[in-house]
Amino acid sequence: xxxxxxxxxxxxxxxxxxxxxxxxxxxxxxxxxxxxxxxxxxxxxxxxxxxxxxxxxxxxxxxxxxxxxxxxxxxxxxxxxxxxxxxxxxxxxxxxxxxxxxxxxxxxxxxxxxxxxxxxxxxxxxxxxxxxxxxxxxxxxxxxxxxxxxxxxxxxxxxxxxxxxxxxxxxxxxxxxxxxxxxxxxxxxxxxxxxxxxxxxxxxxxxxxxxxxxxxxxxxxxxxxxxxxxxxxxxxxxxxxxxxxxxxxxxxxxxxxxxxxxxxxxxxxxxxxxxxxxxxxxxxxxxxxxxx
Numbered sequence: 187x188x189x190x191x192x193x194x195x196x197x198x199x200x201x202x203x204x205x206x207x208x209x210x211x212x213x214x215x216x217x218x219x220x221x222x223x224x225x226x227x228x229x230x231x232x233x234x235x236x237x238x239x240x241x242x243x244x245x246x247x248x249x250x251x252x253x254x255x256x257x258x259x260x261x262x263x264x265x266x267x268x269x270x271x272x273x274x275x276x277x278x279x280x281x282x283x284x285x286x287x288x289x290x291x292x293x294x295x296x297x298x299x300x301x302x303x304x305x306x307x308x309x310x311x312x313x314x315x316x317x318x319x320x321x322x323x324x325x326x327x328x329x330x331x332x333x334x335x336x337x338x339x340x341x342x343x344x345x346x347x348x349x350x351x352x353x354x355x356x357x358x359x360x361x362x363x364x365x366x367x368x369x370x371x372x373x374x375x376x377x378x379x380x381x382x383x384x385x386x387x388x389x390x391x392x393x394x395x396x397x398x399x400x401x402x403x404x405x406x407x408x409x410x411x412x413x414x415x416x417x418x419x420x421x422x423x424x425x426x427x428x429x430x431x432x433x434x435x436x437x438x439x440x441x442x443x444x445x446x447x448x449x450x451x452x453x454x455x456x457x458x459x460x461x462x463x464x465x466x467x468x469x470x471x472x473x474x475x476x477x478x
Contacts, residue, residue, distance in 0.1 A: 193297035211267030213373040243420030246326035250413045253317035255382035258406035261344040268305040269356040272298045273365040295472040302349045336412045343457040344405035350464035357471045380406045387436030401460035404453040410439045
């Protein structure tokens with residue numbers, strides 16, 4: 187256990203010391219913020235005012251929508267970025283030194299997995315705090331204590347699912363150049379796959395279907411349902427229920443499978459199930475990994 191703790195501390199220090207890894211972790215978040223500041227925010231507010239008229243809370247609603255997406259996306263990009271340490275260790279032959287040392291192989295693998303979980307959760311909580319401060323400063327409200335606990339629970343599921351999935355993917359990468367390329371591709375595409383760069387309703391039906399097969403998109407939807415609960419009441423409180431439902435479907439707050447809405451419980455099971463699946467695959471993969 188002492189060896190495992192030392193490896194975890196070492197991995198955390200290495201990650202935060204590597205500015206490039208940290209940058210790639212935040213790349214997609216920076217892209218979303220820039221796009222939101224340039225035009226996504228105003229487009230969303232205008233769409234709400236066209237649907238519900240000039241109502242209080244439109245900016246609060248849009249800010250909550252984008253911040254929920256950012257929190258969800260960070261669980262993927264930060265998880266992948268933190269695994270750069272494992273790729274670097276493989277590339278620089280450091281992992282081989284660990285293997286020949288009096289440390290069990292499963293402890294080495296566990297140190298990378300636990301490090302990824304810790305770093306991703308830490309930055310996720312930090313992102314949540316910044317998001318809440320931004321929303322409050324912009325005229326919105328802090329999330330209620332009950333909903334805060336709900337958000338933290340959803341974040342734990344997102345981190346578990348994303349960390350397991352990204353570990354499995356990163357285990358196939360052998361060089362730092364290949365890892366940098368993978369990080370750029372995922373960091374750029376995840377915003378689309380999670381339905382964040384643009385509302386889902388704008389995308390073709392085929393793309394919308396693909397998005398529903400991406401586990402983190404369900405995490406984003408769950409976060410939206412909780413963080414947008416209050417602003418949705420403010421904006422659509424006096425509007426027909428169909429108006430709120432249409433908005434939620436168009437913006438990926440809820441998903442439909444055919445004519446039926448996917449329940450929050452089903453989304454939770456998708457996140458948990460994907461985490462268990464990829465964790466199992468990662469264990470199998472780790473046991474068969476060849477150290478160069």
